[in-house]
Amino acid sequence: MNLETYAENTWCKGCGNFGLLNSFKDAVNELVEEGALKAENMVISSGIGCHGKTVDYLNLNSFYSLHGRAISCVSGMKIANPNLTVVAFQGDGDAFGEGIAHVIFSAKRNMDAMLLVHDNMVYGLTTGQFTPTSDKGFKGKSTPRGSIEEPMNPLALVLASGGTFVARGFVGKRKHLVGLFKKALLHKGFSFVNVLQPCVTFNNTYSHFRENTYILEDEGHDPADFQAAWDKALETERIPIGLFYQVEKPTFTDLLLEDLVPAERRKPPSTAISEIISER
Amino acid sequence: MNLETYAENTWCKGCGNFGLLNSFKDAVNELVEEGALKAENMVISSGIGCHGKTVDYLNLNSFYSLHGRAISCVSGMKIANPNLTVVAFQGDGDAFGEGIAHVIFSAKRNMDAMLLVHDNMVYGLTTGQFTPTSDKGFKGKSTPRGSIEEPMNPLALVLASGGTFVARGFVGKRKHLVGLFKKALLHKGFSFVNVLQPCVTFNNTYSHFRENTYILEDEGHDPADFQAAWDKALETERIPIGLFYQVEKPTFTDLLLEDLVPAERRKPPSTAISEIISER
Amino acid sequence: MVQDLLTVIVGGEAGHGVKKSGNVISILMNELGRYVFEMDDYPSLIRGGHNFSVVSSSTSPVYSHYMSADIIVCLDKRSVDMHKDRLKDGGSLVYNADTVTLDPGTGLPMKTWIKDIKGIPLMAGTIGVAAVSALCGVEFSFLERIFKANYPRGLEANVELARMVYERMKDDEGKFELATAETRPGHLLAGNEAIALGAAAAGLDVYIAYPMTPASSVLHYLADLSKKLGMAVVHPETEIAVINMALGSAYAGARTAVGSSGGGFALMHEAFSLAGMSETPLMVILASRPGPSTGVPTYTCQGDLDFALNVGHGEFPRIVLSPSGTNQAFEKAAELLNLVWKFQVPGILLTEKHLGESWMTTSIDPESVEITEPSLYDGPLEQYGRYEKTDSGISPMLFPPVKGTVVKASSYEHDQKGITTEEAEKVVEMQEKRYRKEKAIREEMRNLLTVATYGEGSKSLVTYGSTTLSALEAVKNVDDVRVVQVIFLRPFPDWALQEALSGSDVIVAELSISGQFENLLRSKGFDVSAHIRQYDGRAFDPPELAARIREATQ
Amino acid sequence: MVQDLLTVIVGGEAGHGVKKSGNVISILMNELGRYVFEMDDYPSLIRGGHNFSVVSSSTSPVYSHYMSADIIVCLDKRSVDMHKDRLKDGGSLVYNADTVTLDPGTGLPMKTWIKDIKGIPLMAGTIGVAAVSALCGVEFSFLERIFKANYPRGLEANVELARMVYERMKDDEGKFELATAETRPGHLLAGNEAIALGAAAAGLDVYIAYPMTPASSVLHYLADLSKKLGMAVVHPETEIAVINMALGSAYAGARTAVGSSGGGFALMHEAFSLAGMSETPLMVILASRPGPSTGVPTYTCQGDLDFALNVGHGEFPRIVLSPSGTNQAFEKAAELLNLVWKFQVPGILLTEKHLGESWMTTSIDPESVEITEPSLYDGPLEQYGRYEKTDSGISPMLFPPVKGTVVKASSYEHDQKGITTEEAEKVVEMQEKRYRKEKAIREEMRNLLTVATYGEGSKSLVTYGSTTLSALEAVKNVDDVRVVQVIFLRPFPDWALQEALSGSDVIVAELSISGQFENLLRSKGFDVSAHIRQYDGRAFDPPELAARIREATQ
């Protein structure tokens, strides 16, 4: 399938976003080929930042949303039409700063949507300020003498919020990433994939992650075990990537809508309204 | 000390807020008597909701803030003047819904402020809708057929966000609550006390909590043990109250301000500015 | 003497069933064939404090409540202090004899009676209803029927209390000889209910809101009716989530509305502008209360007009309209939902607590509402562009899933396919495309009721929103003044207003300290010869307003 | 022939040091005793794409940049395509001979040279600076001195490259004979820097912001200087946190400002209204960019005027002003901070990318700025009420800790002590108290520069904000037109504007599709005989604007 658009790609040469974008394309293409996904049913949305350009680069239905709000935007789509497969691409500043409330609540209500965070630990597009996941001491334009805050642990937060699919990937491990994306796309419920995405211009972490990440699946981690997932989420010496946790739970739209598809209205509402009024 | 004001108290008879208010007064009075706190150094702030009326009922410096923002408001006070002792009173809708981002970030940056949540698991003032901490199935005005969301676990969230003082109290255990408030007021850093506060009108949980709570301190819980705190936070069969976790870490304002007290400016800035311009 | 206009005030503590008795009195009057207007006054608290309900009714339409009453029922002492001066000559004061003794008036030992029959405090309200019913000479069996329909719980106890009241008030029974009619003049609806039903009639599929007085009752009402209406109703974590979800929902093809009051809507501004840029149809119900900030949450005001007209950074067409009473609220809510889908713009229905939470006799016809479908694309799919340039500025829509093309919406400036652009020419092209819709909306408005004129007179009292209701009631007693209501506030229907005013003297009445509506009129080139402003959180009292109109027109 | 006005364009990929070379060229010109205006044009991306800098300079003040250039330096092929038509007759085009061959112009093998000396891509910019320097006949030693000060890293390589350029361009050396002066006419500052320093000079203690183009550079600049200035600079999680923290900070006595662009400021609306209600002094820097929504983030526009004037639900006094260039930005930023503290209101400094991110020759005197202290309470402490009623509406302040009283601020309507009230009389009382400040502000404004008139002429070109800069430059070549700038936009200085216009013909120039500024003028009763609008995200080019003025005045 051709997922390309005519938009000129304006990411920096070597940016981790390329690996992410290509892995996502691979995941979609493979699932479409396997008959597990229909591309026309997909809608993607993004926040504002370097990551956001993803929607311009993918020939899929899309809504280029606001800084921090893509997951809310796709949640609304899912409410309107539960037959859609929705994915939000967000940045770390975007998802964990401006939009953290929506991430927590999407997890809490098990919204059937995928949230993919381009976690480069920096605000790329606004030229390099610290973000919630930046290390303490990170020198950005708003913290020229080093950030004084401890970094946030997004996986721990999503686990604590009731996330039913929690994963971390690294663009330096493309195959593994494609696998995670496929699982996340197929997960019924809220699927969160935090992707370690080096920003070569403002926070080049390639070698750090190349040296320090390891694959959970290689070490027999059981994604059904919540406590094990929690322990792995807190691990800092080595950095685990892979599927930390997965569980099946009823989704928000299943419970809310039952058989209703709001975007596909059939009978006119006037009869019901006349009935309602007649009682008053 | 007289902490009363002339404002007419308009809480429902039997509301859990009375116990909370009185416990807080006791805590302040005791600390003032012990010489550990100066009442004039205190500034309190609140969100909007039944809980918010607390600021009208306490003869302390106060800022009746917005729905969800009291902790941000007092954070600003602390930045302006680190010598103040600041306390935010928030509701569960307020702190965990509208204002959840600020709670997480106050914990993350170890803002030296106390956050006291009146957790009645309902929006009281707007006459009974479900909140983030309401049980699944809770029938409120916006969920007449029962809430379809799992409740949030605020203690787990604050622990996952890096909170340095995490506690839960119950207005039915007044003495214990006073003790928690005193510890929280003295904690250097972000102190979070989630108070189980029955709303007799929309969510009367008195007997439920009377029957199911137990005091952590009675069972030898070690608040220095993070994993134990986490386990206790996840406990649901019985409901632990007390101090779950406490650790000392540098506070945000210590690191940001060093010796600066922005609200007490002394030398005029013109010399520095002339210097700065001369370099251009 | 047969009495036409009758006003009843019931006052008491929150939690004493004051509002419920107001409602039941309204229902009683309605069943007697009378038009009703009920205003509920309550502070921002749940129990205690002071609540009161005012019910004005008549065999001809009553547009707003009066603050001088024929009957005042005081369930507690505070009510007596607050309301006794509002009693008209010859009126009746009924009070709770267990908490206060008064010379004129009828003392009923409410507390004792309730205790005697082992009732609950809420039943004080029942006693009030029964007292009013007795004073109006309503047959007991008639009242019993009303009770049956409205007090499903504790019916027997309530009926017993009513019997005690009728017994005790025998001498005053029928003191007020009410004009009645055979048939009910309509149904009783609150403004927010009428708005909700109007939107539903125009095909509302999804309603998303975070509670905020005085908008919350739209959420409650629709949540309650969602199954019946086949609607999804969602209450998310914040107002920001509300509007961003709503935009996603509308993008996916569901007719979607959100609602809030000033502070909550303030949080939606960023995404309101996104609706403008992405051309996503969105209906906003903005229920106003006195500000600034948290203000006086349970009262009424019109201080959000400038705010409503100018929300959102950047420039884009949008629609702002404001209805007066429930009938118009129903119609205009339906119309607004149709318009935002026709023109793919955000639209605001601006209203106030005075409309939203007051009960009015309403006659609406759901069958009369048509659902306007948006312009849908039917060209070759491979050529589809979400933002295709057209003469009207309206680009045909598609909703995913569509096989063969993609639908790309954006917050950035974009080309016709929805891909980001920063090129000067394309920026201009898209801005102009969007602005052509402004023109198209103006043209459409020529076929709509944008300005309403009521009555005749050489002078015009110009109003908007629910202040129109106060005005209509007030001018019943003023000579030579008609009421002109501006319904559409943006785009501004200057042509229609010009025609309506046709050179007459203009007096502006509004609930605002700075005179925002007057300034709007002036900025559109209309002369204003006098103004009447109020900003105490209360709607105008018709006789008081009448006096001020007389003063202003002398 | 000695040349006065000289315009240089440097274009290239993002990441090729384009902006840096623009800056160094500006510094060079400034050191030569020339006034400078530098505009940097860049898309919203980090590497690649196309950036360019325009530097116009002269021995007399240059208010805005020109789009026709004497010298164009193209670091890549795209620059040639984009800019070659902008070359004036007799101008010089310098291009990268490694990527393009052109007939007219000087090809320099930039890539090869950089490779030869093992330099980095950024050094293409250095080559550009050297070429300009050579063309202007700047002595090499002079250039070397400039390099020393501005390229601390890789200085030797840069100097070597410059030498290669001078060598190669020997024949063209001194082609442009520049007018120079002995002393630098001022310091080079960007508008945002001037604003930041102005606020600092008026005693800014705390700056809180979340990054958003084109406001971010205020945050970066102050974060960098915070130690020197003794200021706390904080970048929190969201804009909502920003403004709520800021209100807490100001409540505690610290002079506090926040900054953002439209979308970020939209999120602050709820708390902006809280500033109004709680009477908390707050300065907001609103740096505008083309909207709606995310729009065209790195470009310029004036589409946020209505938005800025009307933010916040409810009614309360506030100040909105907009400076033109850096000198005025410095002064008015200081003035606004003083005013918001004097009147305890929120205030907005509305500006645009064109001021905020352009470099201008600036002469400001920090010593001239006075810090106005707020009215402080010195009565008996037990009588203190934060919202004491006064004739001016201004209630004396206290900041905790104070022993003997409490300071209670509120978002609810409140009594004089700050305790919540819903009583009609008290609501009126407080609204009127707050509105008295509006009157007081108007009075104060009579002593301030609220409207500025530049030059003489029987016709008035009326502008606001940085469009004033374009206008000032344009009218240099138009007869009989003066420029009138409205600096204060709310309260609106109608008296001062009336005086300034004194009946002259009014032409309005603004960067807006709907003509918001023109509508504002009309709504204040001013006639407008013609307007000039642009909305492509770019500032007016002075000659183009001049032509449009001529057309409009014929």
Ligand SMILES: Cc1ncc(C[n+]2csc(CCOP(=O)(O)OP(=O)(O)O)c2C)c(N)n1
């Ligand atoms: C409400 C709002 N605030 C601020 C901005 C400015 N802004 C645009 S992108 C961005 C940072 C993006 O950082 P991140 O989410 O980490 O994305 P990245 O560029 O690193 O991919 C910011 C702050 C905005 N667009 N909207």
Ligand SMILES: Cc1ncc(C[n+]2csc(CCOP(=O)(O)OP(=O)(O)O)c2C)c(N)n1
């Ligand atoms: C921005 C905003 N949205 C909504 C509201 C309306 N509102 C007032 S109180 C409240 C709920 C409060 O619930 P909670 O925080 O649990 O407090 P409680 O009343 O239970 O103490 C809401 C939604 C508001 N004031 N501001």
Ligand code: SF4
């Ligand atoms: S700035 Fe960083 S994140 Fe953005 S495109 Fe460049 S390398 Fe990638």
Ligand code: SF4
């Ligand atoms: S509604 Fe609930 S929380 Fe509010 S005052 Fe009454 S009992 Fe307390």
Ligand SMILES: [Mg+2]
């Ligand atoms: Mg990032």
Ligand SMILES: [Mg+2]
């Ligand atoms: Mg609550």
